[in-house]
Amino acid sequence: MSFKAPDLSIKQIYDEVMTTVLGPRPKMATLLLMIILAAIVLHGVFQFFRQSFVGLGVTGLTMPVYWGIYIATFVFWIGVAHAGALISAILRITGAEWKSSITRIAEVITLFTLPAAASFPFIHMGRPGLFYYLIPYPNNRLIWPNFKSPLMWDFFAISTYFIGSVLFLYVTLIPDLGTARPNMKGWRKTLYTILSFGWRGTAEEWKRVKEAAALFSVLILPVVISVHTIVSWDFAMQLVPGWHSEVFGPYFFVGALYSGVAAVFTVMTLLKWRCGFKDLITPIHYDMLGRVFLALGLAWAYLFFNDFLPGYYSNEPDKMAYFRYLAFSHPYSVLFWLMFLTNFVLPIACLSFKGFRMSTVPMFLLSIGVNVGMYIERVLIVFCGTQVYNPLARNVTVYVPSFTEISIVAATFAGVTLGYMLFIRAFPILPIWELAETKIRQTVREIAGKKVYYFKSGE
Amino acid sequence: MSVKEKEKGPRWGMVADVDRCTGCKACVLACRSENNVPVVGEQEVNRGRILDWIHVDRFWKGEYPDVTAEFIPMLCQHCEKAPCESVCPVYASHHSHDGLNAQIYNRCVGTRFCANNCPYHVRVFNFFSPRWPQPLEQQLNPDVTARDTGVMEKCTFCVQRIRRAELDARLRGKPLRDGELRPACVQSCPTSALVFGDFHDPHSAVSKTARSPRAVRVLEDLGTEPRIVYLKADRRKEII
Numbered sequence: 001m002s003f004k005a006p007d008l009s010i011k012q013i014y015d016e017v018m019t020t021v022l023g024p025r026p027k028m029a030t031l032l033l034m035i036i037l038a039a040i041v042l043h044g045v046f047q048f049f050r051q052s053f054v055g056l057g058v059t060g061l062t063m064p065v066y067w068g069i070y071i072a073t074f075v076f077w078i079g080v081a082h083a084g085a086l087i088s089a090i091l092r093i094t095g096a097e098w099k100s101s102i103t104r105i106a107e108v109i110t111l112f113t114l115p116a117a118a119s120f121p122f123i124h125m126g127r128p129g130l131f132y133y134l135i136p137y138p139n140n141r142l143i144w145p146n147f148k149s150p151l152m153w154d155f156f157a158i159s160t161y162f163i164g165s166v167l168f169l170y171v172t173l174i175p176d177l178g179t180a181r182p183n184m185k186g187w188r189k190t191l192y193t194i195l196s197f198g199w200r201g202t203a204e205e206w207k208r209v210k211e212a213a214a215l216f217s218v219l220i221l222p223v224v225i226s227v228h229t230i231v232s233w234d235f236a237m238q239l240v241p242g243w244h245s246e247v248f249g250p251y252f253f254v255g256a257l258y259s260g261v262a263a264v265f266t267v268m269t270l271l272k273w274r275c276g277f278k279d280l281i282t283p284i285h286y287d288m289l290g291r292v293f294l295a296l297g298l299a300w301a302y303l304f305f306n307d308f309l310p311g312y313y314s315n316e317p318d319k320m321a322y323f324r325y326l327a328f329s330h331p332y333s334v335l336f337w338l339m340f341l342t343n344f345v346l347p348i349a350c351l352s353f354k355g356f357r358m359s360t361v362p363m364f365l366l367s368i369g370v371n372v373g374m375y376i377e378r379v380l381i382v383f384c385g386t387q388v389y390n391p392l393a394r395n396v397t398v399y400v401p402s403f404t405e406i407s408i409v410a411a412t413f414a415g416v417t418l419g420y421m422l423f424i425r426a427f428p429i430l431p432i433w434e435l436a437e438t439k440i441r442q443t444v445r446e447i448a449g450k451k452v453y454y455f456k457s458g459e
Numbered sequence: 460m461s462v463k464e465k466e467k468g469p470r471w472g473m474v475a476d477v478d479r480c481t482g483c484k485a486c487v488l489a490c491r492s493e494n495n496v497p498v499v500g501e502q503e504v505n506r507g508r509i510l511d512w513i514h515v516d517r518f519w520k521g522e523y524p525d526v527t528a529e530f531i532p533m534l535c536q537h538c539e540k541a542p543c544e545s546v547c548p549v550y551a552s553h554h555s556h557d558g559l560n561a562q563i564y565n566r567c568v569g570t571r572f573c574a575n576n577c578p579y580h581v582r583v584f585n586f587f588s589p590r591w592p593q594p595l596e597q598q599l600n601p602d603v604t605a606r607d608t609g610v611m612e613k614c615t616f617c618v619q620r621i622r623r624a625e626l627d628a629r630l631r632g633k634p635l636r637d638g639e640l641r642p643a644c645v646q647s648c649p650t651s652a653l654v655f656g657d658f659h660d661p662h663s664a665v666s667k668t669a670r671s672p673r674a675v676r677v678l679e680d681l682g683t684e685p686r687i688v689y690l691k692a693d694r695r696k697e698i699i
Binding site (some may be wrong): 056057060064066133145146148149151217237238254386390391 | 610675
């Protein structure tokens with residue numbers, strides 16, 4: 001079945017998308033959920049300040065494991081943040097027509113997960129108040145940050161990616177804000193007026209928006225690839241044998257896209273259920289994105305085996321010690337094999353079937369499973385790499401995350417969810433103009449008695 | 460030897476004779492008092508958060524009843540190509556002009572990247588604010604700063620003594636004599652298992668002892684070029 005634009009008029013598309021913004025007030029249950037999420041976020045903030053004043057001793061970190069769940073969650077959130085770039089940039093470049101329904105869903109994921117990720121290096125610092133030492137600012141002692149350190153590269157890569165993706169999201173949001181502005185009342189009217197930058201919908205403005213979107217989607221690609229590669233270099237450029245792996249760059253990048261697409265599936269299914277985008281998010285979208293998902297799953301598996309097999313084949317002692325620790329020692333072996341199941345066995349077995357790809361509930365469950373697996377993967381890499389590397393046979397303590405660490409990690413999960421819920425209430429979550437454009441460009445032709453839909457390109 | 464001949468000035472280093480070490484831990488205590496190393500308490504030590512700039516690793520050899528203990532004093536190796544230095548984003552871990560692997564406490568932001576990348580596990584982190592139980596604060600060394608919470612610290616080769624000795628020598632107008640300058644651990648070692656000196660001077664005690672056929676460097680295959688030479692235990696005495 002080929003992709004076909006929804007059987008709705010442009011007015012109907014507008015009305016359906018704007019139900020989340022202009023629809024009835026949220027129910028009590030939704031408000032209660034928001035209050036609970038806000039409470040979790042506030043608790044996390046409180047725990048962070050307590051940790052800053054008391055010291056990092058409130059975490060479970062100890063001698064060989066100086067990087068714990070904070071860094072694991074940081075890597076996870078950076079991975080999920082790759083959703084936006086993949087969907088908007090890669091699918092835009094390849095000209096996939098079905099992308100219009102999901103571009104903004106993915107970009108907003110990036111909008112909230114990237115700050116969540118970027119907060120962790122600060123939370124994890126011993127002296128977070130001095131984070132500005134990492135910024136190359138002019139100072140009277142003429143000290144620069146160390147540009148040889150992968151952490152410095154991280155700092156630049158993440159800030160570039162964040163600025164780039166926020167601008168990308170904003171540029172494609174302007175036409176919708178301008179279109180919706182006359183129908184708005186109250187605070188939304190003010191907000192839309194300011195943010196739409198006096199959009200009138202002239203041909204010149206359309207040309208500029210489309211040029212900017214095309215330009216951004218090309219420019220952001222190298223940034224996307226570099227961001228997660230650099231995050232992987234934080235590990236790969238160290239002497240720790242479990243981390244010192246040449247395959248980590250592509251492995252982390254593919255893993256990031258994998259968890260990003262999984263996150264898009266989770267969010268778009270929730271939106272489909274809660275906001276009723278039945279005509280706009282269809283099983284064909286699931287099928288198409290499911291194919292991308294399958295390809296990424298296969299690529300992830302390829303690189304995963306590439307990380308371990310060479311060490312296994314040559315029986316390299318340090319790498320094998322790391323592998324044995326992951327795969328056969330309590331308690332990590334349970335997590336390792338669970339990850340193997342949810343990231344490799346299940347997705348590849350299930351996604352190979354079109355029937356599975358097109359069904360909503362199984363795809364939703366699978367997407368959550370993959371992200372649980374990806375989180376476990378990061379946890380295993382961060383925890384076990386330093387835990388098992390003990391060349392001088394010192395007495396070591398096993399790292400277990402403390403309550404403080406778990407509350408702060410939970411706070412970012414709650415914060416991302418809350419941010420997403422608020423964004424849906426404030427702005428259209430599907431790009432109306434892109435959906436309308438797809439609708440207009442679509443033409444039907446009958447070939448051998450069958451209707452074939454195709455899309456005219458050009459202005 | 461990795462000493463580059465073209466470089467002028469001292470290249471401080473140490474030789475640790477494993478055969479002479481009795482595991483008395485006088486060096487550990489001396490280091491603690493000299494460098495204001497805080498006391499973390501029993502509970503924190505059990506959690507693996509002991510703050511020791513030098514510790515003595517004990518290894519058992521043989522089967523009962525023929526058991527011998529071997530002691531290896533382990534401290535910062537002051538690597539020539541230190542893995543900790545390249546990863547620090549703010550230059551808190553940094554190579555000084557005379558080759559010391561310096562740690563600049565007030566520059567440290569506590570990313571703990573250096574500790575991850577140190578294969579010797581000799582860097583220690585201040586998980587809490589430093590504290591000294593009642594009488595201990597009376598013996599704090601005024602030449603050494605106390606480190607606050609969130610800061611990485613490690614052996615400095617008693618840099619305050621090195622700088623003081625250099626200044627004294629300059630005032631005196633004569634060069635430093637070999638053996639005149641000793642870090643706290645070397646000074647307190649009853650069996651002279653630890654020797655400190657200038658590797659750049661071929662006649663110094665460290666240079667002479669380091670030429671021993673027993674000389675090894677720990678984890679030398681990693682290419683860190685450590686500045687501490689260990690003299691491994693002499694197996695011949697076991698045969699006799």
